[in-house]
Amino acid sequence: MKTVLITGATSGIGKATAELLARNQYRLIICGRRKEILETLESDLAKHTQITSLAFDVKDKDSVFNAIASLPESFSKIDILINNAGNAHGLDPIQNGNTDDWDAMIDINVKGLLYVSKAIIPQMTERKSGHIINIGSTAAKEVYPNGNVYCASKHAVDAITQGMRIDLNAYGIKVGGIHPGMVHTAFSEVRFKGDAERADNVYKGFQPLLAEDIADIIHFVISRPYHINIADLMVLSTAQATSTIVNKTL
Numbered sequence: 001m002k003t004v005l006i007t008g009a010t011s012g013i014g015k016a017t018a019e020l021l022a023r024n025q026y027r028l029i030i031c032g033r034r035k036e037i038l039e040t041l042e043s044d045l046a047k048h049t050q051i052t053s054l055a056f057d058v059k060d061k062d063s064v065f066n067a068i069a070s071l072p073e074s075f076s077k078i079d080i081l082i083n084n085a086g087n088a089h090g091l092d093p094i095q096n097g098n099t100d101d102w103d104a105m106i107d108i109n110v111k112g113l114l115y116v117s118k119a120i121i122p123q124m125t126e127r128k129s130g131h132i133i134n135i136g137s138t139a140a141k142e143v144y145p146n147g148n149v150y151c152a153s154k155h156a157v158d159a160i161t162q163g164m165r166i167d168l169n170a171y172g173i174k175v176g177g178i179h180p181g182m183v184h185t186a187f188s189e190v191r192f193k194g195d196a197e198r199a200d201n202v203y204k205g206f207q208p209l210l211a212e213d214i215a216d217i218i219h220f221v222i223s224r225p226y227h228i229n230i231a232d233l234m235v236l237s238t239a240q241a242t243s244t245i246v247n248k249t250l
């Protein structure tokens with residue numbers, strides 16, 4: 001049974017992935033900031049698989065290293081890392097950008113991903129095996145109006161993914177990026193700081209992707225035979241041509 005560590009597992013794509021993998025014979029380490037939500041999910045999924053949870057904030061370097069070092073022996077060998085934690089804060093033109101929003105996006109989406117990876121990669125290089133999936137975004141591939149720093153953080157995820165694949169190639173470790181378009185999760189509510197109406201409007205008038213759609217794809221990617229590495233995958237809702245061109249007449 002393979003052990004999978006998922007960051008950002010309390011909601012959205014992370015939670016849907018935990019739910020799907022629990023039902024497909026993966027041992028799980030679910031991670032997130034919100035301890036009670038994590039523990040509820042852990043007890044829900046414990047009927048399907050071996051599971052444990054770690055409550056930490058990916059942007060807090062010490063907590064990341066301490067949490068991962070505290071894993072019990074039975075969960076300490078991590079085969080698959082899913083770097084899913086990430087979010088957007090604000091959607092403002094650069095001249096109006098809020099520096100706290102910029103810090104949050106760079107600290108979580110870029111530095112947090114690096115810290116978690118750094119805490120886990122050495123055991124993978126030592127064993128010469130492992131698989132890392134970084135969840136990017138269409139914003140990793142293009143820049144859209146007012147997306148500036150969010151897009152920069154996701155472009156960084158894409159660059160880090162490519163860099164990891166190069167550096168870890170000699171160890172037989174698979175690395176790939178999955179880049180979703182518009183997924184109906186709490187993403188926009190976080191971006192718009194709890195403005196539910198503005199968030200709901202983002203997904204109105206077309207069928208966005210669902211968290212379960214991306215979970216399904218993650219499951220497919222991690223269950224390929226060893227010689228196949230799905231290195232880079234962009235997933236749009238059919239209504240989308242780009243991050244911002246959405247056909248609302250379908």
Ligand code: 8X3
Pocket residue numbers: 136137138139180181182183243244
């Ligand atoms: C999410 C995609 O277009 O809402 O990362 O920024 S988008």
